[in-house]
Amino acid sequence: MTLSSSPSLSEKGDVVHVEDGKTATAGGLYNPHIDVSDIDERALMRKVDMRTVPWLSFLYLLCFLDRTSIGNAKLYSIETSLGLSDTQYLICLTVFFISYALFEVPSNVVLKRLRPSIWLSTLMVLWGIMMTVQGLVHNYSGLLVMRWMLGAFEAGLFPGVTYYLSCWYKRSEFGIRAAIFFSAATISGAFGGLLAVGLARMNGIGGKPCGLVTILAGAISFWIIVDFPDNATFLTEAERTVVIRRLQSDAQFSAAGEKMQWRHITKALTEWKTYLAMVVYAGIDMPLYAFALFLPSIIKQVRFSATSANLLTVPVYALACISTCLVGFFADKYGNRGMFNIGIFTAAVGYIILIVSRNAALSYFAVFLGACGIYPCIRDAWMSNNSEGTYKRSVALAMVISWGNLQGAVSSNVYRATQVPWYPLGHGLVLMYIGTGLIATVTFRFLLKRENARRDRGERDEIIEGREGGFEANGRFASVDDAKREKGDEWSGYRYTL
Numbered sequence: 001m002t003l004s005s006s007p008s009l010s011e012k013g014d015v016v017h018v019e020d021g022k023t024a025t026a027g028g029l030y031n032p033h034i035d036v037s038d039i040d041e042r043a044l045m046r047k048v049d050m051r052t053v054p055w056l057s058f059l060y061l062l063c064f065l066d067r068t069s070i071g072n073a074k075l076y077s078i079e080t081s082l083g084l085s086d087t088q089y090l091i092c093l094t095v096f097f098i099s100y101a102l103f104e105v106p107s108n109v110v111l112k113r114l115r116p117s118i119w120l121s122t123l124m125v126l127w128g129i130m131m132t133v134q135g136l137v138h139n140y141s142g143l144l145v146m147r148w149m150l151g152a153f154e155a156g157l158f159p160g161v162t163y164y165l166s167c168w169y170k171r172s173e174f175g176i177r178a179a180i181f182f183s184a185a186t187i188s189g190a191f192g193g194l195l196a197v198g199l200a201r202m203n204g205i206g207g208k209p210c211g212l213v214t215i216l217a218g219a220i221s222f223w224i225i226v227d228f229p230d231n232a233t234f235l236t237e238a239e240r241t242v243v244i245r246r247l248q249s250d251a252q253f254s255a256a257g258e259k260m261q262w263r264h265i266t267k268a269l270t271e272w273k274t275y276l277a278m279v280v281y282a283g284i285d286m287p288l289y290a291f292a293l294f295l296p297s298i299i300k301q302v303r304f305s306a307t308s309a310n311l312l313t314v315p316v317y318a319l320a321c322i323s324t325c326l327v328g329f330f331a332d333k334y335g336n337r338g339m340f341n342i343g344i345f346t347a348a349v350g351y352i353i354l355i356v357s358r359n360a361a362l363s364y365f366a367v368f369l370g371a372c373g374i375y376p377c378i379r380d381a382w383m384s385n386n387s388e389g390t391y392k393r394s395v396a397l398a399m400v401i402s403w404g405n406l407q408g409a410v411s412s413n414v415y416r417a418t419q420v421p422w423y424p425l426g427h428g429l430v431l432m433y434i435g436t437g438l439i440a441t442v443t444f445r446f447l448l449k450r451e452n453a454r455r456d457r458g459e460r461d462e463i464i465e466g467r468e469g470g471f472e473a474n475g476r477f478a479s480v481d482d483a484k485r486e487k488g489d490e491w492s493g494y495r496y497t498l
Contacts, residue, residue, distance in 0.1 A: 030248060031241040039242045044235075048168060048243065051234055053177050055224050056161050059124060061184035062214050063157050064292070066131045066150065067096070086417040088140050092147045093293060093412030097405055099151035104402035107156030108163055108394045109265070116164050117225040120157065124218025127153035132211030159401040163394045166384040167228055168243065170250040171497055172332055175381040179328020185292070186321035186375055264391035267488075274396045276444050277383040278403040280341070283437015284377045285404030287347060287430045290411035291374055295367060297415065298354075298423065312364065320371035327376035337382040338445030338498050344434055347373025351431040355424060373434075385497035386448065388489035407433070448496040460492040 070078065070093065078084070084092070111119050127150055134146040165177050226232045229243040268274055299312050331340045350369030357363045383400050387393040415426040454460055462483045463470035470476075474492065477483040484491050 030244045031237070034238050034241045036238050036242050036245070039238055041242060041246070044239050044242060045169075045173075047235075047239075049177070051226050052165065052168060053180055055221070056165075057181050057184040059120070059217060059221065060157060060161065060181055061187055062124075062217055063127075063154055064185040066127065066211070066214060067154060070147075070293075082137070082139055082143060084140055084143075090413050090416075092140070092143050094409045095144055096147040096151035097289070097408035097412065099148045100155045100408070101402040101406035103152050103155035104159045104405065105395060105398040108159050108398035109391075111156065111160045111163065112391060112394050115227045116160070117222050117227055120160060120225055121218050121221035123153050123156045124221055125215055126218075128211050128214030128216075128218055130211070131214055135211060155402075155405075158405075159398040162381075162384065162401065163397050164228075166393060166397075167247075167390065170246060171385040172250070172335060174384060175332040175337065176325070176328040178381045178384075179324050179331075179376070182375070183321045183324045186317045186324060186371075261391070264389050265395050267389070268387070268392045268395035268399065271396070272447075273383070273386060273444075274399055276440060276447070277396075277400045279440040280437055280444055281383075281400045281404035282407045283433050283435075283440055284344060284374060286407035286411045286433040287351075287370070287374050287437075288411075289405075289408035290414060290426065290430050291367075291370055293408075293412065294415045294423075294426070298367065299364065316367055316371050319368055320375040323372045324376045328381070331381070336498055337385065338441055338448075341377050341382065341441045342438065344373050344377045344438055344441070347371075347377075348431060348434045348438070349373070351427050351434065354422075354427045355431065358422065377437075382444075382497065386489060388491075388494060392488060445498055449498055452495050452498070455492050455495065458492075460490075462487070462492055 078089075107119075107123075130146055130150045130153060134143065134150065137143050137146055161181060162178060165181065166174055169177055226234055229235075229240055229247070232240060232243075235243070295313050295316065327340050327343065331337045347370045350366040350371075350373060353366035353369070354363055357366060384393060384397055387396045410429075414429045415423050419425055458469070459471075460474055461470040462474045463472060463476040464480055464483065465476075465478050475483065475487065477486065480493075484493070488494075489496070
């Protein structure tokens with residue numbers, strides 16, 4: 001698939017002071033000695049697309065498939081096979097999300113310090129091993145340990161790739177790439193239903209085929225995953241220069257390199273945007289995991305067999321995939337991510353129907369609404385667009401995503417066996433989370449818009465030596481480049497994406 005990129009970049013875009021030993025002039029132009037006049041920017045970004053998006057999407061497909069396959073296996077009596085009570089089964093679901101959330105932030109820090117090709121491929125191999133071993137367990141304690149380890153090793157992929165893609169693409173291009181990457185979750189939902197039917201007819205092999213495929217994919221990822229733009233070996237020096245200058249022209253001042261300093265991490269830990277975005281993400285992620293883990297059970301309990309229920313999930317996820325990609329495309333095109341996030345209202349309608357419906361066909365229609373409202377609204381692109389500084393963005397994204405994923409521990413426990421077939425408590429709590437996410441989205445957008453307006457009025461202007469205007473409270477700097485480097489997205493010239 002060919003993705004659109006922005007019009008060609010002139011050699012005199014918005015520039016930045018460069019750290020990590022990169023060559024720059026006093027004005028901050030990256031690699032000023034490199035002639036980039038012969039580089040076709042659109043062709044270059046198509047080349048980048050083909051080396052990043054397809055393979056990473058495939059890896060996330062495997063990740064989500066491994067994570068949620070236990071929901072499909074439930075229909076084929078995994079509880080009976082392993083001697084699990086309903087409570088023990090729910091604990092096994094829960095423990096995955098606890099380890100997953102704990103390791104996301106440190107994993108993103110390691111990713112930045114290490115090469116993505118090494119770190120992501122290592123994680124893949126390790127969780128593939130855990131998935132293979134999970135297919136060999138025969139009791140509750142074994143499954144519990146494997147789910148904990150699976151969560152720990154899977155933790156680095158989604159926040160890591162989200163951050164990694166933000167280091168390659170301009171803010172106006174990131175949404176569709178992130179949407180295609182995340183749409184792998186919907187494809188895994190559809191494929192998971194088909195796979196569960198197939199594995200149910202192959203007694204005794206459990207999750208071993210899935211684990212072995214993951215191990216193989218992880219091993220070859222070392223040679224397929226490319227690293228950050230400044231050292232990507234599949235690009236020429238001139239092409240690497242164009243990629244970085246494009247990012248700098250998009251107010252990504254740290255694109256050419258940034259030294260690890262604790263103040264960057266501290267800023268992510270103390271900023272209001274991080275915590276409000278966590279509420280937004282939680283309001284979407286809990287419904288997402290509840291949907292992914294229990295969709296087969298929800299369909300089955302409205303009078304479908306196990307095999308039919310798994311197969312009936314396929315068209316639901318197919319529509320979710322299409323919706324996710326369309327929303328990502330239009331959010332990039334129109335740049336109003338918050339307004340598109342309000343589309344989660346569609347999911348609210350779906351869950352209201354699920355709560356009141358006692359008709360199988362109507363309930364099945366409602367899950368389509370739920371999928372179309374939940375999956376397109378995983379707006380990590382929104383937070384990424386509004387956080388400048390490579391380490392700050394890395395930690396902020398990991399915090400937002402880890403808090404959202406921790407809500408999977410909640411979603412794992414809201415659909416109780418005592419409430420079949422209509423699950424009023426589960427649907428009600430999902431609806432509550434959707435409402436919380438909707439309110440947080442509106443609040444987040446309002447505050448970002450208000451801050452942009454203050455900057456437009458000059459209230460955030462810094463004092464720059466040799467220039468008139470500015471306020472001491474906003475800082476005093478020797479040059480605009482110094483202000484950009486020191487303040488990141490708090491610089492008065494930076495505008496937040498609404």
